[in-house]
Amino acid sequence: MSFDTAHLVAFAAAIVAGFVRGFTGFGSALIFMPLASAAFSPQLAAPVLLVTDFVMGIPLVVSALREVRWRTVLPAAIGAIITTPLGAHALAHGDPLILRWAISAIVLALLLLLVSGWRYHGEPRPVPSLGVGATAGFLGGFGQVSGPPVVAYWISGPDPTAIIRANLLCFFAVISLSSLAAYVWNGLYTGEVVDLFLVLAPGYAIALLIGAKVFRRTAGAAYRPFVYVVIAIAALTSMPLFDGVLR
Template identity: 50%
Template sequence: MFDIFSSFPPYLLVFLAAVLFVAGFVRGFSGFGAAMIFMPVATSVMVPSTAAAAFLFVDGIVALPLVIRAFRICNWSTVLPAVLGSIVFVQLGAWLLATSDVLVLRWAIFIIVTGLLLLLISGWRYQSKPTKPVSFGVGAVAGILGGVSQVGGPPVVAFWLSSAREPAIVRANLIVFFALASIGTFVAYTLNGFFTLEVLHLLVMAIPVYALAIFLGSNGFKKADPGLYRKLAYGLIALAALSSMPALDSLFR
């Protein structure tokens, strides 16, 4: 049952472990971004449903201590409406994916994410206290983008980064948002039979590697300059934009 080499050759496991370690370190440091690093690479060497199910499971289990700690300091008044908006509108994103021109949708996503990044780099800040309707709206945009392309992070990242909140609060908001928003995905993956024996085999390697990487990344955040957090977040948003750009499919897929 646990013969992982029956599903994945050793060289592939080593390669995936290296990618997952980088993704986990970034996740531990920033609170988000691991999927942006792992998924484009993993889906190029295995069935996308296997990669997605394995990553969802390992991130949900290993990142649980991060979530518990983030519960204590996140801003619930803006996180919960954003989560609700994401859960509701991810269905619209999935419907658009099923009924619209995928190429047009992906170019639209690239333009939206790039626009958010340029807005942040320009120095613009959301000065008002986030209201529940605004937070819900941002979560809705994240849900639509996630349903279309699994690139749902940039809207909420840009929203909370643009506020006057210190990096620790922004990071906690993101950790809790992604944890709660993923509950619906767990249910959908279970109903669709995505948690297969191949996923179990991959988890044997993934859990210890990802756990070590998250631990090191989380400790790195405690010692890092706050300015480094914002720069890393900008870089991850740029990665999300590039990985969703149709013209670069040969590199990311």
């Protein structure tokens, strides 16, 4: 894949990922990570997405503070903080090709979890929340794909959609801070990360705000089929198997 094509692929992925993140509160990594990892490398894609998503998502997090229920978020956040460094270590020291296969496989597995319709029914409890958060933390540190376990756990609970979305936004803010520290510790932030961030951030930010505005206008109307198809396309087309075609 040429230099220009690589940046074009990453920019397009950032726009779609930003819109989905703004609308649903999650899902950006499931779209961005496979494609950006194919265009560059997982070790570059993950820290770029982390800083882009965190910085550009601050307005969404601030607005979510009015509705978040911390008694639901905190146990999962504690579990995530514990395991995020383990995932970050695996990312920093893994072979890029193996990491790409792993990220594509994990994204597809998490997509199957979402598509299956399995949901945890009932009030989230501290111990299960800690375990779900720990799983999400490792996946977040490894490839910024922490969303699906928490979504499957929370989405069928007693809280309305707006509160679930607020809980997700605040949980991801906490896990992002943990990932940021772990990535810095593992030396993943370089000048190349800053350069790519400056290229992708404007498109991601605009798409994020548009997605959030669409959410407010539709009150969370059905969006899952569209998001699932986009995630599947991103994961499948970015597999190393297709490098001869796409690169």
